[in-house]
Each structure stands twice: as C-alpha cells, then as structure tokens.
C-alpha cells in the first residue's frame with residue numbers, strides 16, 4: 666500500500682475569470698461524456714464508451730514533426746498516457762492527435778483550464794482523450810497496477826519558497842503511486858524551468874528503486890524528448906533557468 670498524499674493543495678486557484686457561454690456549455694455537455702466515472706478505473710470500459718466526437722474531426726492528422734516520434738513511443742501503441750496538470754490542454758490534445766493509437770487521460774483542477782481543453786478537443790475532434798477535473802492524487806489510487814505507459818508532469822507549480830516545498834506535487838508517496846501504475850518500460854516525463862525543482866525531482870525519483878533516470882549526457886535533459894509540444898507555461902519562461910526535460914524510466918524490479 667502506498668503512502669497517502671498529505672491533504673495539502675499542490676495547486677493555486679481552481680477558477681479565475683468568468684467562463685464564457687461556450688465554455689459553460691462545453692463543461693455542461695461535453696465534460697460529462699468524457700469524464701472518468703467514480704470508483705476504480707476500468708480503462709477498457711472508459712475508452713470503449715463512444716466518444717461524442719468520434720469520426721468528426723481530424724483525428725490522426727498529426728503534423729510531420731509530431732509524427733516523428735521515437736521508436737519507444739510507437740511501442741506504446743494501444744497504451745495509456747496520463748497528463749497531470751494539463752493547464753489549458755494544448756499539449757494533451759496535440760499528443761492525442763499525434764498518437765491516435767494511444768489513449769490519453771488528462772487531470773486538472775483548474776476549471777478554466779478544463780474548459781480550454783474541451784475547446785481544443787472539440788476543435789481537433791480527437792476521440793482518444795478522457796478527463797478528470799480535480800486532483801491527480803485522487804486518480805492514481807483508482808488506476809490498476811501497471812496500467813499506464815507514460816505520465817507527463819509538465820511545468821508543475823514550482824512552490825519555490827522552502828516553506829512551500831511540501832506542496833510540490835513530486836513527493837515520495839506520489840512517486841510510489843506512479844511506480845505502481847506504470848508498466849515496466851513506461852516513463853515519467855517531467856519538465857520544469859526551476860533549477861531547484863529539477864534537482865528535487867531527480868533526487869526523489871532516484872531514491873525510488875522503480876525508476877532510472879534515462880539521461881546519459883547534458884543534451885538529454887537540455888533538449889525536449891522527440892515529439893514534444895511546448896506548453897503554455899514553458900513558453901512563458903517564468904522560472905529561474907532554461908527548461909529541463911527529465912525522463913524517468915519504470916524499471917522491471919522482478
């Protein structure tokens with residue numbers, strides 16, 4: 666049994682400006698059809714539910730750049746990727762469009778972000794995304810063991826002050842939960858532009874025997890992984906260093 670997360674919030678606001686009528690409508694009509702039902706998550710049942718957008722859009726219409734994904738990612742065909750804290754959902758939906766053979770779950774507590782993601786889903790017509798509006802730490806315990814291939818944690822709230830470090834998403838218990846839900850050979854992709862958070866993540870992931878840091882040279886963490894789509898926060902450059910891209914591989918302990 667993995668350690669339960671502390672009840673501290675790892676995120677700031679859950680709602681900002683007033684939602685536009687179209688956003689309200691998407692939250693009322695599209696979100697319920699894409700939302701993860703309560704209880705243990707049955708991934709096959711979740712994605713078997715016909716998506717309201719199936720066949721409508723340009724699913725599979727990825728750019729040549731996005732289609733140029735690593736051999737590793739293509740070995741995850743049919744697999745499941747989770748994006749934790751997807752913000753406005755641009756990255757999540759771009760990856761879903763680039764990998765129609767994978768299934769994507771996005772989790773985000775910020776309602777304006779969820780509404781933005783729904784707009785991207787509707788406009789792109791991707792049918793392989795399901796959403797949870799809330800805390801990812803409530804979702805992880807509900808996922809089956811070894812059920813995910815890929816987890817994205819991109820530019821999480823940095824909580825730079827030392828007294829707030831306990832609010833950071835990356836904590837030993839959270840990493841243990843990721844180790845349980847990731848299949849061997851799966852990967853956590855973590856990016857930040859806060860120097861101290863990068864060092865924090867490396868230290869904590871390497872303390873867990875289930876993870877190995879894949880970097881062999883500086884280029885491996887200075888450059889994004891193949892097929893990366895820059896996120897909104899990444900473009901803002903609000904941190905204190907250039908973005909750092911860390912890949913932690915779920916090793917087979919057996």
Ligand SMILES: C[S@@+](CC[C@H](N)C(=O)[O-])C[C@H]1O[C@@H](n2cnc3c(N)ncnc32)[C@H](O)[C@@H]1O
Nearest residue numbers: 675676750751752800801819820822896897898
């Ligand atoms: C700094 S923003 C980055 C958003 C996006 N990944 C990007 O790069 O543009 C961090 C996001 O993580 C979300 N977040 C924080 N704690 C979370 C949690 N426990 N579960 C899910 N999302 C969380 C926040 O609401 C926020 O949208």
